[in-house]
Amino acid sequence: xxxxxxxxxxxxxKEIPKKELKELSKNLKFKELDYSMGDTVLNQGDEGGxxxxxxxxxxxxxxxxxxxxxxxxxxxxxxxxxxxxxxTANNKIAATLQAVQYSxxxxxxxxxxxKKLLSYMYSRNRASEERLLHLTKKSTxxxxxxxxxxxxxxxxxxxxxxxxxxxxxxxxxCVERSAMCLQLSNLQRDGIIIYDKNNFTxxxxxxx
Amino acid sequence: xxxxxxxxxxxxxKEIPKKELKELSKNLKFKELDYSMGDTVLNQGDEGGxxxxxxxxxxxxxxxxxxxxxxxxxxxxxxxxxxxxxxTANNKIAATLQAVQYSxxxxxxxxxxxKKLLSYMYSRNRASEERLLHLTKKSTxxxxxxxxxxxxxxxxxxxxxxxxxxxxxxxxxCVERSAMCLQLSNLQRDGIIIYDKNNFTxxxxxxx
DNA sequence: TTTTGTATGTTGCAAAAACAACGTCCTTTA
DNA sequence: TAAAGGACGTTGTTTTTGCAACATACAAAA
Numbered sequence: 298x299x300x301x302x303x304x305x306x307x308x309x310x311k312e313i314p315k316k317e318l319k320e321l322s323k324n325l326k327f328k329e330l331d332y333s334m335g336d337t338v339l340n341q342g343d344e345g346g347x348x349x350x351x352x353x354x355x356x357x358x359x360x361x362x363x364x365x366x367x368x369x370x371x372x373x374x375x376x377x378x379x380x381x382x383x384x385t386a387n388n389k390i391a392a393t394l395q396a397v398q399y400s401x402x403x404x405x406x407x408x409x410x411x412k413k414l415l416s417y418m419y420s421r422n423r424a425s426e427e428r429l430l431h432l433t434k435k436s437t438x439x440x441x442x443x444x445x446x447x448x449x450x451x452x453x454x455x456x457x458x459x460x461x462x463x464x465x466x467x468x469x470x471c472v473e474r475s476a477m478c479l480q481l482s483n484l485q486r487d488g489i490i491i492y493d494k495n496n497f498t499x500x501x502x503x504x505x
Numbered sequence: 506x507x508x509x510x511x512x513x514x515x516x517x518x519k520e521i522p523k524k525e526l527k528e529l530s531k532n533l534k535f536k537e538l539d540y541s542m543g544d545t546v547l548n549q550g551d552e553g554g555x556x557x558x559x560x561x562x563x564x565x566x567x568x569x570x571x572x573x574x575x576x577x578x579x580x581x582x583x584x585x586x587x588x589x590x591x592x593t594a595n596n597k598i599a600a601t602l603q604a605v606q607y608s609x610x611x612x613x614x615x616x617x618x619x620k621k622l623l624s625y626m627y628s629r630n631r632a633s634e635e636r637l638l639h640l641t642k643k644s645t646x647x648x649x650x651x652x653x654x655x656x657x658x659x660x661x662x663x664x665x666x667x668x669x670x671x672x673x674x675x676x677x678x679c680v681e682r683s684a685m686c687l688q689l690s691n692l693q694r695d696g697i698i699i700y701d702k703n704n705f706t707x708x709x710x711x712x713x
Numbered sequence: 714t715t716t717t718g719t720a721t722g723t724t725g726c727a728a729a730a731a732c733a734a735c736g737t738c739c740t741t742t743a
Numbered sequence: 744t745a746a747a748g749g750a751c752g753t754t755g756t757t758t759t760t761g762c763a764a765c766a767t768a769c770a771a772a773a
Contacts, residue, residue, distance in 0.1 A: 414556075421589060429636060683751090687730095
């Protein structure tokens with residue numbers, strides 16, 4: 298069966314005119330594979346740049362976060378994996394995919410430009426999500442803490458530098474610069490952080 | 506000059522191996538155009554599905570919001586338009602692009618599948634972006650106004666209903682319920698909105 | 714060197730928001 | 744019908760933030 302016949306029947310591609318789909322499928326690399334119950338389809342950390350369309354069957358999406366917690370979701374027929382197309386983020390599959398029934402897959406290999414575009418978009422979304430995380434905190438102090446903790450997590454250690462100056466950080470957190478400076482002072486006074494200019498240290502043993 | 510030679514020199518595509526870029530460029534539709542100062546490159550509302558790479562020069566991005574306000578940003582050489590790739594959202598260009606200098610553009614026409622993938626991702630981002638738009642407003646009043654204007658825009662008319670109750674709306678906007686109620690009152694007192702329960706009317710002729 | 718400019722930190726005051734408490738309206742339920 | 748509960752709006756008080764002004768430190772330019 299030709300690839301475009303598969304694609305035509307996938308909800309995700311339904312809006313695309315059949316003629317165009319047929320044309321496109323000439324340049325697409327793809328692969329069709331079957332999996333038995335219990336099989337691992339993709340492993341978290343695998344090479345990305347791939348989109349998996351579940352043609353039939355059912356799968357489980359298992360995502361391990363850095364604090365060892367597991368997050369599970371379902372993938373049903375006619376859905377695509379990864380749901381957020383995050384495969385493009387760092388070219389790594391962000392979750393493990395496991396068949397819970399006999400499952401048929403169509404894998405579509407993304408070309409470099411599509412990957413780049415998706416990756417770009419994904420990184421922008423990530424930035425929005427992260428900023429939202431900070432902005433939803435009530436006080437300036439909590440916004441700052443949220444930001445500092447995120448930066449420490451990114452750096453992978455308690456000591457890190459930031460590239461924004463105070464005004465830029467204040468704008469990013471939607472607070473007033475001088476008020477923010479005051480809160481930085483308070484956080485240091487309370488032993489939660491130590492900072493000098495753009496160098497910060499998050500005091501780990503503070504239970505905040 | 507071959508398209509892949511252009512692409513090689515664009516920051517956005519720098520990470521892509523040259524060999525692959527050359528291969529890809531065979532299947533890409535593209536167009537190169539020059540614009541003089543003051544020329545309109547793209548109009549808000551134009552057919553989407555296109556990415557514009559500014560090879561040289563400088564442009565102005567002018568976005569008209571529904572309340573006639575204008576939002577301006579710059580587009581510099583080696584940047585791509587639209588910045589958020591929102592062209593894929595409803596297949597419409599989201600802002601007008603105007604050359605402020607002599608500018609050289611490379612247009613890349615996206616294929617249907619790439620468009621669909623970007624569109625899918627964009628719709629997932631939209632909710633975050635929209636909430637950020639509201640949360641970045643300084644006062645409770647402005648957050649409310651931003652939300653109300655967005656709802657009116659979605660409804661396509663000045664009268665609309667919302668599905669959230671007051672507490673949910675307050676949580677969404679990260680403000681305090683009673684303070685928000687007070688601001689709703691004030692907005693109504695000032696003739697900017699009329700509301701009763703979950704039914705709102707945005708008064709068009711208020712210059713806010 | 715002096716001067717200038719810029720980023721940061723500090724302080725006092727005014728404005729805004731959070732909070733608590735209460736009143737009203739409306740719906741549900743006994 | 745009466746009672747109870749919930750959502751919404753209002754008001755007064757407390758807390759936080761924004762704002763303006765100024766101080767300090769440091770780097771760049773004259």
